[in-house]
Amino acid sequence: MIEHLKRIGLTELEAKCYLSLIEHGEQTGYEVAKNISSSRSNVYSSLSSLSKKGACQVIEGKSTTYVAVAIEELISKLQLEFKQSATILNEEIKRAKQKEYHFYNTQGLEAIKSVVNRNIAHSKKEIIVDIDTDALTYFLPALEEADKSGIKVTIITLSPIETTIENVIIDMPSAPSSETTSFSMLFDQEKVLIGSLDKNLVPSAVETKHPALIHEVKLAIRHDMIMEKLKADFGDEIEAKYGKDFFTLL
Template sequence: MEQLLLHLRNLGFTEMESKIMVELATKGQASGYEVAKQLGVSRSNVYAALQRLTQQGYVRCGEGEPARYSVLEPEELATMISGRVQASLAYMENEMPRGGPVSPSFYNVEGDRNVMGELVRQLNLAGQEVVVDVWREEASHLRSELEQAELRGVRLLWAFDGGNNVPAPYPAWPPLGGKPRRNGGRKFSFVIDRSWCMLGMRYDDGTAQAVVTEHPVLVELLLNHFTQEMVLFELEQDMGAELEERYGDRYSRIYNKYVMHEQEPEEEEQADLKAE
């Protein structure tokens, strides 16, 4: 019931209107007094909402005293709402003023539903290219949109992490100052048509955070990062044995020397003694 009310509100109905429509659909038909009594709200509010719904065509008012109301069948209701929404969207798209250029900005998206919703919208708008750097868990949620983009002729460039046991191809920078790192997160990035990008983190508990922007600096950084990952991967595939033979353990240390690992407490104490 709560989910139905939520979706009705998402379609533009007020909470009162949503409850009245569900009540009428459950009873078949009822008077305003009966609806108000069942919902435990004032009759004036119910009659005002019924009048709006009747004028809009979602509810029918029968003859008689007292008047009895009924809501359209779900199929009729869906058709009417869909037609009006599509007409409003078309009008908005054609008539909305188009201003001057807007400086690129960054904005945050919080929550798994909002993050995935934003990605779905942008993937459906992709016209030329999508660059994807995700874990397989996240890619599976967007499989349909990515497949549809490819069917439209959009070029897809992929980079996947396969699971928690797969080592990252680059060193992980530890937090500084003793700040704890939140575990269980999987980074992801999308660059669409080389003009829009999202960089974020999705956690095992279902929460997610992301930054979205059209700023060319971050777009270019993500594209360069993707390119470097792919080049490094192919080099390791082609020359893995040779690199191991030539560099040995030094190969991994080439990466690690650029990451300032936090000192253990014992190491910090020894360093302080040496300084004295």
């Protein structure tokens, strides 16, 4: 029994004192010490600790005596405390495990090329790039190398290109293109790089693993893929029914 009492948080001497109180009933510290053959100073210290742990009660009088709390009451108390501690610990660990997502800003064409090449080299399964055709030339060699190595590379761009990559989607603009040359890249579905290579501004990009931004980039890419499929399969019918501006609005 001593080993089981130790498992619920009692020291060996506390367990012996508790069992003595269970067996002999109300006792003074001297009597407990005599029954378990231990020094009185150590026994008094253990009885005080048992009282604080809720395992015994102290009766003040001419002589201070001690009474064991019934084992079922002690177990109920310990179970309640365990549940409370487990709940608090679970919540604290969840908070401690919450990820912090950072946004890394890069400026300058050469710096952006370095960031893109690093992410391409680090990718394991898939790379999706949505980019202006002229800007694509900066990154095409590294993308082709990744494609040759077995990584699934998909390019969404504005006009046909010469490349060894098979998965190329031509997103023909339905409206005049803006002056801003923006791009987005999705690496292994877990990191995005979005930015601008506008000739009139300093090229800049943001790199992050933030799930909200990844979700938005995925939606934009899915939208482009679906629209191009609809254009290819039903473009004439859709324009005949809804007008030439239908795809422009989307």
